[in-house]
Amino acid sequence: MGAWGPGLYSNDFACDLKSTIRAVSRLPYEPKKILELLCEMEEDTASNPLNEDYTTFWLVVADQFYKKGIYLKHLNEKAIKIIDKKQDLHMLSDLGMEDRDLKKREKTLQKLKSLLCNQANEPSKKRKTLKAPLPFIMEVGDCFSFPTSNGLALNPYVSKKDAERYYNACKWKQNGYGLLVVCERGRVLDYLTWYRVLVMDHSPEKKPSFSKELLIENKWSICEPGVFTNAMVKNCSFEKLGNIQFKEEKLDQIFPNRKNPYWKVLDNIGMGFCSSVPNDCELDKNAQESPCPGTSLFE
Numbered sequence: 001m002g003a004w005g006p007g008l009y010s011n012d013f014a015c016d017l018k019s020t021i022r023a024v025s026r027l028p029y030e031p032k033k034i035l036e037l038l039c040e041m042e043e044d045t046a047s048n049p050l051n052e053d054y055t056t057f058w059l060v061v062a063d064q065f066y067k068k069g070i071y072l073k074h075l076n077e078k079a080i081k082i083i084d085k086k087q088d089l090h091m092l093s094d095l096g097m098e099d100r101d102l103k104k105r106e107k108t109l110q111k112l113k114s115l116l117c118n119q120a121n122e123p124s125k126k127r128k129t130l131k132a133p134l135p136f137i138m139e140v141g142d143c144f145s146f147p148t149s150n151g152l153a154l155n156p157y158v159s160k161k162d163a164e165r166y167y168n169a170c171k172w173k174q175n176g177y178g179l180l181v182v183c184e185r186g187r188v189l190d191y192l193t194w195y196r197v198l199v200m201d202h203s204p205e206k207k208p209s210f211s212k213e214l215l216i217e218n219k220w221s222i223c224e225p226g227v228f229t230n231a232m233v234k235n236c237s238f239e240k241l242g243n244i245q246f247k248e249e250k251l252d253q254i255f256p257n258r259k260n261p262y263w264k265v266l267d268n269i270g271m272g273f274c275s276s277v278p279n280d281c282e283l284d285k286n287a288q289e290s291p292c293p294g295t296s297l298f299e
Contacts, residue, residue, distance in 0.1 A: 006097070006104035008112070013053045014060050016267070017042070021064040023227075023268035027191055028129040031070045035061065041266055052095060055088035059112065066115055069125025076116040083109045134193045137230055141246040142182045143210055144238040147174040148203045156232035156270050163235075176203030179241075181215065183222070184248060188265040195271050196225040196261070196284075201291040210241035215298045219291035222251075224284045225261035226271035244298060254296055259284050 009015055017038075024037055038061060039046040045053045062079035065072060082088055088109060089102055097105070146153055149172045158166045167173075179200040187193055198220040208214055251258065264271075272284070 006101040006108065008056075008059060008063060008108055011053075011056065013045075014056050017057065017060050018064060019268050020266060021061065021068075023192065024266055025064070025068050025070065025127065026130050027189060028131075031065070031072045034070065035065075035072060035075060037266065041263060049087070052091060055082050055091055058082055059088060059109070062116055063112055066112075066119055069127050071119055071124070073120065076119060080113055080116055083113045130191050133187055133191045136185060136193055137233065138182045138185065138195055138228070139243060140182055140185055140248060141243045143215070143241045143244060144180050144182075145207055145241055146178045146180070146236050146238050148176045148178045149173050150175065151178070151203045153178055154236045156228070156235050158235055159231070160235065176205050177207045178203055179208055179214075179218075180223075181220070181244065181246065183246060184225070184251060186261065188262055192265045193227065194225050194261040194265045195228050196258070197223050197271060198297065199223055207239075208241075212244060212298060215244060216294040218294050220294060220297060221291050222255050222258060222284050222288050223272035224259055224264065226264045226269045228271050232270060246298070250297060254292060255284070255288055 005011070009018060020041065021038065024034055027034065029037075042053075042057055045051045045057045048054055058075075058079050059082060062075055065075060086106075089106060092105060093102060152172065154163075154172070155166070180197040182195055183198045184196040185194065201219045201221055
């Protein structure tokens with residue numbers, strides 16, 4: 001469960017699930033289909049009452065559906081049943097939550113119950129959904145440089161306005177550059193874009209100049225797939241250096257066991273990338289045990 005408290009979103013699982021629902025609810029699907037996707041993603045949690053996050057799953061989904069104007073009668077009934085039978089409170093008590101926090105939790109749940117009981121009688125909200133598939137923002141073969149500190153890239157989730165405070169606190173100071181090449185991209189469920197990149201295995205002090213020779217002469221690691229947005233590009237200070245003709249069929253030859261992007265995208269997880277620090281890179285260890293020579297990839 002990770003960090004937790006009396007609030008509905010006071011544990012890590014609830015916060016992650018909220019992010020997932022935000023991504024999935026954008027799809028122009030019927031509410032029943034959206035719930036099915038969520039249950040498929042969290043199969044054990046959603047189906048096993050003995051799982052410590054079972055009640056959190058159903059309560060968070062019901063709360064988020066309500067806030068997004070998505071009405072499912074059987075979902076609300078399930079969440080209300082959990083509240084009335086005090087299943088959530090019993091689970092949290094078994095996990096060691098103190099009585100004062102259990103009382104706070106109960107107040108939160110009663111408020112949620114009241115909202116769910118009245119949802120059918122409220123004016124329906126119009127849910128914001130995607131009208132068309134998300135556009136691609138990077139092409140296969142695009143090569144980008146990005147600043148690094150001891151091999152560590154900027155955090156894609158830290159905006160420019162928060163950057164100074166955040167990076168001063170973690171003592172991030174640029175002393176090099178990373179280099180990545182987009183090697184694969186696609187869409188999940190026809191709407192949600194994803195990317196996968198190759199990243200150079202070291203960080204030169206000076207910004208590299210783009211050339212095919214540079215790519216061939218270095219070694220590369222393949223990263224885990226995931227989402228990437230224009231805001232993330234800006235937050236990481238990506239600079240496009242050029243584009244190299246990259247044959248995607250080489251990936252099947254060199255990295256046949258690379259991870260499927262499906263769940264990463266539905267969980268709204270950013271693509272992995274960094275540079276020469278393995279512990280800080282989201283490298284796809286299923287696909288590759290050690291960096292691959294550029295001669296195998298770009299010749």
